[in-house]
Amino acid sequence: MSAVIWVSPSIIMRPDPMPGHAPRSRFGQGKKGGGRDRATAVTPQTARAFSGKPWRSCPTGAARMNSPRLTGDALRAIRHRGSHLQIIACAGSGKTEVVAQRIADFFTEGVEPAAVVAFTFTDRAAQSLKRRVEQRVAERLGEAFLGKMNGCFIGTIHSYCFHLLQTYVARYDNFDVLDEHELTAFLMRVHRTIQLKAIDGQLFSSLKAFTRNLQVVENEAIETSQLQEPFGDILERFHEELESHKFLTFGQVITKAVEALDDPRVFTAVHDPLRHLVVDEYQDINPAQEALIARLATSPVHVCVVGDDDQAIYQWRGSDVGNIVGFAGRYPNVASFAITVNRRSRPAIIKTANRFAKSIEGRLEKEMRTHRDAGDIEVNCWRLSTEEEEAKRIAGTIAALAVKGFRYRDIAVLVRSSASYERLLAAFAAHKIPVQPGGRAGLFREADAQLFGRTFAYLAGYGWRPTTYAVEEPGTLDDLVRAYGDRFALKGARRKRVYARLERWRLEAQDATGPADLVGDYYALLGDCGVSSWDLRDGCAIARLGTIARCSGILVDFERTHRRPRLDPDVPGQVIGGQDRGEWYFRWLAIYIQNWALGEWEGFDGEEAFTMDAVDLTTIHKAKGLEWPVVFVPGLTARRFPPQATGKPMTWLVPEQLFNKARYEGSLNDERRLFYVAMTRARDWLSLSTHDRPNTQKVPPSPFIRDVAEKMSGYCEAISLPSVANAGNDESDILSVTVSELAEFKICGLAYRLRRLIGFQPPLAPELGYGKAVHHILRNVAEYTRQHKEAPDSRWIEDLFDEEFYLPAASKPAHRQMRDGARRLVDRYVTSHGEDLKRTWAVERPFELHLDNVVVAGRADVILGEEGGSHGALVVVDYKTATDNGQHVDRQLQIYVDAGRREGLDIRAAYVHDLHAGARIAIDVAPDQIKAAEAEVLSVAARLRARDCPPSPGVVCRTCDVRAMCRHAS
Ligand code: SF4
Structure with a gap:
């Protein structure tokens, strides 16, 4: 069966995050559909x-x-x-x-x-x-x-x-998009098949060169036929691998959308x-x-x-x-x-930025004008002897600002290079300042992430290199347990438990008879370390949890790419399972983490969605579009800003006549713009600083801070703090949540907080995506039925399953078993509800319910028309599959009905359709029930705003994936 292209005005774009990125939310939530729904057209009259x-x-x-x-x-x-x-x-x-x-x-x-x-x-x-x-x-x-x-x-x-x-x-419909981390993990997995090392004989340098050139091809929309060997062939094989694993790269998402518009x-x-x-x-x-x-x-x-x-x-x-x-x-x-009126920053900050902007060549002529009143000293430009002194002064200043009433999250420290992290973090730790270092390089400046890396190196039998130029540590069990003991203050029985667990885990890592549970085992280790006893009112403890949670994300990235099966080209409908166990699985994981830690792949790596009251320590690139009352820009030395490699020619695999390579190699002008962006992030107070010696060698200040200092008559001796605690830059009180988040909060507020606000990732279950796979099949069946005015026959459905039924984390036998189960569900549905298929009005229909300062987004599985034979009358249906827990689905459907009615849709009823039982359960959508659902949404929203996320211990604790971090587990 060939690929189906179909256009249906009532099939609306999805409102939820990109699949596979929730809950980390690289794309966030609540996006609205772009397809036109004729039933909801708005005219001046309806307005x-x-x-x-x-x-x-x-x-x-x-x-x-x-x-x-x-x-x-x-x-x-x-x-x-x-x-x-x-x-x-x-x-x-x-x-x-x-x-x-x-x-x-x-x-x-x-x-x-x-x-x-x-x-x-x-x-x-x-x-x-x-x-x-x-x-x-x-x-x-x-x-x-x-x-x-x-x-x-x-x-x-x-x-x-x-x-x-x-x-x-x-x-x-059932493809996932690889983010940059996952792309790297995926390339490691398929490097032999695509002959990646043909680039230069070494895996990681080939990988770096490949991804750099892949970006050029995708950004510039270059035809692969224009490429030369060996890159062209490798790229072709890579595209085949993406296709068989149902992945798209970020760049492909754009180019394929443009192609679709043809x-x-x-x-x-x-x-x-x-x-x-x-x-x-x-x-x-x-x-x-x-x-x-x-x-x-x-x-x-x-x-x-x-x-x-x-x-x-x-x-x-x-x-x-x-x-x-x-x-x-x-x-x-x-x-x-x-x-040109700058409403964000105080006048002195604007004046400094304006003066500096004149040094950017080829810009459109303009000058920012002021809007706000002047404060006290708004720009501090200073210089100390060593990097350590500079870091200590920044930490001391932040501590003083906190005493004045600034929240930690009102403060950002923006760096050009992650090389600045180490001393800053040490100084913050000494002052007990909660901080979240952003970006991939920032994470492994944290001691807990280093310990995480050492752990997986040990499990693979490798040593661990903390930084690029450090000597590799051999990584014995005794050393590792000692490190855990120091980091988590382990003594006695707890220390023994950690020892025994790590020893056992190492043996299991070499055993290829059972699948590994990376996230689950990591959480169990954290449980042994006593993480559940940490005080969640302590900002430093929460920031540490955030670091550990990000490590869980690395495991999930790796699992998502390595466990993912590919379609079997020889047996239609079957898959060839991915790797999920054994020595080499752990070795590749350790290599992946080591290279992640060494910052082999620098850059903008997505947004961190987790919010906590901590100082933002991040690169300037990640600060784009953001603002803070207080901004520090430290480490302004001639080596770091602009970096020494700026404008250095690179070797390209893409023919240079096909793109402007100077853009990719950077220029002093680009660095000037970056410095300008850093300065203009500050609302009330800006600190620009440098040091003479990062180590024993003396380095001159960056030309950028020199420019500023000259115009300010030199560096200042002491820092002047802002006198007004202008804390609070939250621009809006409107809360956006999804229906599934609401349901999760209702099950247990603390579990919600650990997952959604702190960032602990759920382990990858084999049945992941089962409901989505069934929906995908039913979507195609419904579309066929609408086009042909009759349900498809068994042969067509079988072909559809062969091509389209896909589970992203299942092994070959699990896939086969679940495919058979799904086939039975779909057959039963087609037999017993064939008429409903003809009535399908929309599938995956997004809804947004707007209440008082709360927006709830979600999407209904299917909407049927002609309810009760009445033209325009609709019914919302939620499919229940084997993996759905079915909890709180009544409220979910009531929210959809409420939102739909507010849109002007004539929604008469809502059902849960249990595909296993072949039965429908009617949900009460009478006005009083809708009101009750709204009241519940508002109540949960109030708690979320207050960060009031209470535990709900009970039977749910048995299957709770974050129980190792919870002291209330029953
Ligand atoms: S273990 Fe129980 S109480 Fe604790 S977070 Fe999980 S569900 Fe909530």
């Missing part, structure tokens, strides 16, 4: 009906409760209609507010929500924009209108493209409803993304690009600042506005 007041066409600046009054170019940018639009938005100029008001005004003018698509650079930025849009829409059209906004998409380009593929190209049916379905495309952070768009934007921004669609060339900091990852600089020359009829 009026929902506003509760007379609707009128967009008099911007009309009565609003909280919208700031914007003037000048900001107001003109909001009001402009009828052509493409370029908004040059300086740092802190409130572009989110401008974009939010512009989008909200579209709706007041009667533009349908499905006609608006807004791309943001990160998921965090998407959440921020969504919240702001919701506030402005509520002010203009009333809270009730929020329920009508389901078709509007606000999210990253990657999530948009992935949803586009999953919606309109059915074969991608199909006129897909293009029509995506483009027809679209009228307004907004692209935030346009300066960091790469050529492949620009190809997508250009494809979508054809008449009658108008694109509004928002960005600042001074903040283009991802050229080394493929973005092209030329996109924004040359926008007006590439698109016809472009109106341009510049928003």
Whole structure:
């Protein structure tokens, strides 16, 4: 059976995180679908009906409760209609507010929500924009209108493209996307098959070269036929491996979405409803993304690009600042506005940044203007003798700020290089300052992560190298237990338990007869170490837990790629299982962790979604789009900023005539922009510092801090603290949760906190994805039935199972067993509910319920039409498969029904369909039950806001994956 491409206006893009990334939420949650739902079209009339007041066409600046009054170019940018639009938005100029008001005004003018698509650079930025849009829409059209906004998409380009593929190209429905960590782990797994070492004979240098060049191919949308040997062949084999394991890379998500738009049916379905495309952070768009934007921004669609060339900091990852600089020359009829009032920072910070920006070559001419009043000393530029002294002064200053009332999370320490981490972390530890080092390199600066690495090196029989230039430690059991003893204060029986567990685990690691349980065993070890007794009110303890939890993520990344089966090319419907046990499994894992720890793969590695009250210690690249009241930028030496390797020629496998390699090799100008970005993250107070000696050798200060110091008449002697404790930069009180998170919280608040807020990953179960696989099959069956007006025959379903039934963590026998079980469920469903298949109105339908400052997102398995023979009457159905626990599904369905009714859908009923029993259980969706569900949502939201996550010990503890970290387990 060939791949099915299908277009269905009622199959709506999914609202949840990218599969496989939850709960780490690299793409966040609650994205809205981009497909048009004709049943929910919004007209000026419906807008009026929902506003509760007379609707009128967009008099911007009309009565609003909280919208700031914007003037000048900001107001003109909001009001402009009828052509493409370029908004040059300086740092802190409130572009989110401008974009939010512009989008909200579209709706007041009667533009349908499905006609608006807004791309943001990160998921965090998407959440921020969504919240702001919701506030402005509520002010203009009333809270009730929020329920009508389901078709509007606000999210990253990657999530948009992935949803586009999953919606309109059915074969991608059960694909997962590899993030950068997983890509590395996957390459390690398949390196022999793709002959990766043909690049230079060494595995890791070949791997680095391959991934660097792969990015170029994907960013620049280069045809693989243009590539030379050996890279071209390796890439081809790599693509085959991705396909058979049902993986996509990040870059492929974009290129394949652009390819999908070549199909006129897909293009029509995506483009027809679209009228307004907004692209935030346009300066960091790469050529492949620009190809997508250009494809979508054809008449009658108008694109509004928002960005600042001074903040283009991802050229080394493929973005092209030329996109924004040359926008007006590439698109016809472009109106341009510049928003230059910086509403974020104090005047002295703006003045310092403005002066520095003049040194950036080839920039669009502009200057930030001030908005806020001056504070006391706002910029401190200082220099100490050694790096250690510098770190101690920063830690001491942070401690003093905490005493003044600043929260730790109001403070960021932004570094150019992870080399700065070591001394800073030591100084923070001495002052008991909770900190979360960001990025992959930052993690292994933490002692707990080092111990984690040593543990898996020991299990594999390897030594451990703490840093690139350190001598490898042999890693005996005695040494390891001693290290655990020191780190976790282990004594007596506990120490013996740890010894026995590690000894046993090492033996099991060599035993290939049973599957390994990496995460489960790691948690059991933590239990032996007494982690459950840690005080969760202590910020340092929580920050330590956060570090340990991130380590669990490394295990899951590895498992997800190594256990994943591939389709058996010789036996249709069967898979060849991945590796999940034995000596080499642990060896590869140890190699993977070692290379992770040594920072072999530097870069932007996604967003950390876990929030805690800790100082943000992170690279400047990861600080993009963020702001803090207090910002330290330390380590400004001539070697670190700009790094010595800046602009150094690299060897490329992609022919150099196919791309501009200078972008990828970096330049002094790029570094200047990065420094500018670092400074403009500060709201109230900025510290720029350097040291003369990182070790025994003297190094001059960075030319950047020299520039600043010269204009400030030299370095200051002492640091002046801000006098106002301007703590609290949370921009909105609106809480976004998913229905599954609500259900999880209800089962146990503490388990929710450990998983969702601190970051402990659940172990990978073989049955993972079973429900999704069944839904995928049923989706195809439903679509066939709708197209052909009858259910498919048995042969067609068998072929469908052969091609499309796929479980990402199951071994070959487990896959076969679950496939057979799923086949029986689907057969029974088709036999007993064939008529329902004809009534399928939508599958995987996203809903968002907007209550008082809470948004609950989720998606219903299926919606049937013609309920009770009545045209337009709908029923929501949730499929229950063997792996669903079925808990709290009543509330879940009530939330969908509530959200759907607020959209204007005529939802009459809701059922849980137990596929095993072949029975339907009706859920009460009477108004009083809907009210009860809403009250429950508000109650959980109040607790979540207060970080009140109580334990609920009981029978659930028996299967709780985080029980090792819980003192309440029963
Ligand atoms: S062990 Fe029980 S009480 Fe503890 S987190 Fe898990 S479910 Fe909650």
